[in-house]
Amino acid sequence: MLWEKQEGITFDEFRSFFQFLNNLEDFAIAMQMYNFASRSIGQDEFARAVYVATGLKLTRHLVHTIFKIFDVDHDDQLSYKEFIGIMKDRLHRGARVKGRHHSSFSGCVRSGARRQVKQLWRKYKEKM
Known part of the structure; x- marks a missing residue:
């Protein structure tokens, strides 16, 4: 013990x-x-x-x-x-993926930013 x-x-x-x-x-x-x-x-x-x-x-x-x-x-x-x-x-x-370190937070931010850019791009194309 x-x-x-x-x-x-x-x-x-x-x-x-x-x-x-x-x-x-x-x-x-x-x-x-x-x-x-x-x-x-x-x-x-x-x-x-x-x-x-x-x-x-x-x-x-x-x-x-x-x-x-x-x-x-x-x-x-x-x-x-x-x-x-x-x-x-x-x-x-918790942040390790295939031997590399990734920040879960930064991954989430990148994902959210991509969604926002895609939405803005769609709106831009609709106005054209």
Whole structure:
């Protein structure tokens, strides 16, 4: 079992985690420093790096949960690859098509723009 006692995540912890994900690029820079030094990061360092990079204070329980989920080799350390690599892949997964990244939003905008252009073209041709 991963946890000694099963404790859920509060809404505030959930919200903090997603605020953190919105600032993932800032944190990734801090995490890369550890990567360049060929070091992994412990829970206290992780929490401190999140705070310095994003201004968010994650609870000890949330940090512990993040480590239980992402610490693939169970060494109580997160490497750049274990966390940032997985999170960046996850954030882009919904927009990936045949190995290329596409924004769902931009695809929707293009589709809507094409419809509008076709309608305008039809109206233009009717007036001619």
